[in-house]
Amino acid sequence: MSLLSGLGTAETRAAFWRPLQTFGFTRIVIVAVLLLFLAFNGRPLLGNDQPFGRDTYLLYLAAAIGFWLLSVYQRRYFLLQLLLQLAIDIACITLLYVAAGGVQSGLAILYLFPLCGGAILTPLVPALFLVSVVTLIMLGESGYQVLLSANDVSTSRAGLFGAAFFAAVFLINRLAGKLIKQEDLAAQRGRDLRVQEAINQLIIADMEDGILVTGPELAIFACNPAAERMLGLKPGMAPEWNLDEVPALQPIADAFLGWMKRAADGEDADASAFVVVKPSEEQPNLQRTTVMGQGGRLEMAAHLRLRFARVRSSAVADDRAVIFLQDMTRIESQAQELKLASMGRLTASIAHEVRNPLSAIGHAASLLKEDLVLPTQQRLLKIIGDNVSRLNRMIEDILKLSRKAQMNDEELPLASFLPRLLGEFGETQSLPPTLIGLGPVGGHTVRFDPLHLEEVLVNLLTNALRYASKRDGSIRIWAVAQKSGRLELHVQDDGPGIEPKVRAHLFEPFYTTSSKGTGLGLYLARELCLNNGAMLDYEYRHEKPEGRGDHLSGRFVITLVASQPALSGHPSP
Incomplete structure (x- = not known):
């Protein structure tokens, strides 16, 4: 193949079979046209004194058909x-x-x-060699005719044909060379793009963040494995499904539409959004997966941080957008592990090294x-007592972490448990009975340790009481049943919602925005919810109160497994 070394790369030369096949088919057409001309012209093209002319045409046609079949079915050598x-x-x-009589016949054009x-x-060089051979043949034939004393024969015509052939072959070869170089360049660019695409697919498939490529109509065009795991999607789902077709993924759809609206209004469209996705086993696009959280406990929801980016390209008619999904549960777990590692070393010595001296300080205060009665002295003693109480609460919380695994898993009817808990909490905090509104809870029974659930709800209600307006119904608690058998217990107040940047650290140990909190x-x-097979999270939900438009509100949501699931959910009160 050294003769073809100047015709580009091996990949380019492999593509020469198609031009060779076209070359062979064109040969068949030209010979067939000459035969038809010979048959319908009325006189033999080669003259009556050349009886072998027709046979020559037929043999040439047979050879042309054979060459074409050979280039199609035997792509070797x-x-x-070609030669x-x-x-x-x-x-x-x-x-x-x-x-036909040489240059006078006009067949030189063939x-x-x-x-x-x-x-x-x-x-x-080989192309010019062929032109030289043809030119010598034409000049030799003309010279032979001159030797035979043919008066109407001139070698100049043969020379002109040869010169024209040289010029045509040179131009065509140069143009073909440029096309071959362009094809080499295109092939190289194609190989580079394929390599880059393979690298991108490898990176996207191996990265921990999820990626969804979507359009303005919520159509999903691409989804990487990390997103499938976060959303509980079936691996290898068919492309171009709509995000709003899956009710469990509606929070993502709402966040994306909200970002699109802000971008259209010229507002800050780069803000992050936090959503909670709870895969439902009833949806055909979702799979029932067991996602194990920290300590091997079942995670019943995926808390995700969403980031949006617009992709503009003239290659598609509609705009594309990329949704980046970040699993905040994993980030929170990593932060907790770092803090708990230091807290574990501290816990062993707290009981004797801190608690006993702290009790002595409180007793002395x-x-x-009893003896110090001046206002300034009483104020200083109150500061000492408040800080002793705060440190005692922190110590109690730390010691509870080692006892939280002990639980009494029993069936707990919410209809009787919640009113009793709210009554005791109101008496303890000296609250008016109308401050906390209890919504419909139905006849649901859940499996949860009563002491643990009471501690969780008291913690959430105390937190809500700190930020609520203290008006009637400023704190609400209600249940929402899901068809999948899950039960959501919502705790919400009318105070300012938690900002997303604070939400990212909300469940980290020792993280607080209040000077009175631990x-x-x-x-x-x-941790208590996870130990009882439940999940506590702070969620942003879209709701439409009477007289107000659609807005985003935050609330704490405890997702439990109901022993007696209802067939339909209860709306927000």
Whole structure:
């Protein structure tokens, strides 16, 4: 294949079989046209004194058909096939050319067919060699006719044909060379793109963040494995499904539409959004997966941080957008592990090294309170007592972490448990009975340790009481039943919602935004829920109160497994 080394790469030369097949088919058409001309012209093209002319045409047609079939079904020895075809072409055309009377017959133009084919499929030197052979044949035939004293024969015409053939072959070969270089460049770019695409697919498939490629109509065009795991999707789902077709993924759809609306209004469209996705086993696009959380406990929801980015390209008619999904549960777990590692070393010495001296300080402050009566002295004693109480609460929370695994798993009817709990909480906090509104809870029975659930709800109600407006119904608690058998217990107040940047650290141990908090209450509440097969999270939900438009509100949601699931859910009160 050294003769074709100048025709580009091996991949480009492999594509030469198609031009060779086209070359062979064109040969068949030209010979067939000549035979038809011979049959319908009324006189033999080669003259009556050349009886072998028709046989030459037929043999040439048979050879043309054979060459074409060979290039189609035997794609081997390209150079050998090409040179053999060009040699047969020149030989047959020369026979016809000589038999018809040489340059006067006008058949010299037939030489242009094999010469152009050679100019396209071979380098310049072999192509010019073929032109030289043809030119010598025409000049030799004209010279022979001159020797025979033919008066109407001139070698100049043959020379002009040869010069024209040289010029045509040179131009065609140069143009073909440029096309081959362009094809080489395109092939190289294609290989680079395929390699880059393979690398991108490998990175996207292996990255921990989920990726959804969507359009303005919520159509999903691509989804990486990490997103499938986060959303509980079936692996290898068919592309171009709609995000709003899956009710469990409606929070993502709402967040995306909200971002699109903000972008259209010229507002900040790069803000992050936090959603909670709870896969439902009733949806055909979702699979029932067991996602194990920290300590091997079942995670009943996926808390995700969403980031949006717009992709603009002239290659598609509609805009594309990319939704980046980040599993905040894993990030929270990592942060908790770092803090709990240091807390574990501290817990062993808290009981004797801190608690006993703290009790002595508190007892001494109580004794001093009986003797010191000045306002300034009483204020200082109150500061001591408040900080002693705060440290005692922190110690109690830390010690509870080691006892939280002990639970009494029993069936608990919410209809009787919640009113009793709210009554005791109101008496303890000296609250008016109308401050906390209890919504419909139905006849649901859940499996949860009563002491643990009471501790979780007291923690959430205390937190709500800190930010609520203290008006009637400013704190609400109600249940929402799901068809999948899950039960959601919502706790909400009318105070300012938790900002997303605070929500990202809400359940981390020792993280608090209040000077009176220990930073362990919500973390302990979530741990108790996980220990009872439930999940505590802070969720943003879209709701439409009467007289108000659609807006986003936050609330704490405890997702439990109901022993007696209802067939329909209860709306927000």
